[in-house]
Amino acid sequence: MLGALASLLLIAATAAAPSGGGTTVGQGDVTFRTPGTFILNNKTGDFRVPQDFTLERPGSDARADRATGNFRRKVAVLTGNVVMHQTQPINDKGEGIKQATQKPMTITCTELTVDWAAKTYTAVGQVHVVQDGDTVDADRAVLDDRTHELTLQGNVRMHQGPSRTADAPQVNYNTQDKGYRASGGVITLFPVPTPSPGPSATPKPARHGRR
Secondary structure: OHHHHHHHHHHHHHHOOOOOOOEEEEEOOEEEEEOOOOEEOOOOOEEEEOOOEEEEEOOEEEEEOEEEEEOOOOEEEEEEEEEEEEOOOEEEOOOOOEEEOOOOEEEEEEEEEEEOOOOEEEEEEEEEEEEOOEEEEEEEEEEEOOOOEEEEEEEEEEEEOOOEEEEEEEEEEEOOOOOEEEEOOOEEEOOOOOOOOOOOOOOOOOOOOOO
């Protein structure tokens, strides 16, 4: 029965796909795209995508080799060569005014869990974050879109600017002001400016007494 239901849903999704091929499925402000099949159990909300997959939300997108998830819980797990771009996180300032709140950011990892109800992204496995020339590597990272807080855990190493680095078990990084708070055995290296040599002193002529 489940196989028949999945096939019917697959046929319907493929029939609604754009002329370029593939499947596009939307739920609220979240859009799922894949060039192949999208398998959905309409009763439980579980879905599975066995090939290249892209999840899009306003201001961000993430792609991976495959994905699973559940529409009812509003959770998707992207696996394999995950790349997430956060281009323009938006704050609603009221009266129709919307404002971009941070520099673009890219996160790569081996697995990314997207909770689009809670607006959180949890990355694990060779996590690498790049923003405005700064980079961070860690075992795990959790990005909260509501607070703009990126919590990094496990072998965290930050590079800010050309020569400032920080190593710590955990770092809380604010993606708006780029400030960070490191905790637990922190090692921070700051560049020490080398004083430039001053002008060499001109030797004074020796004074000779009168004879």
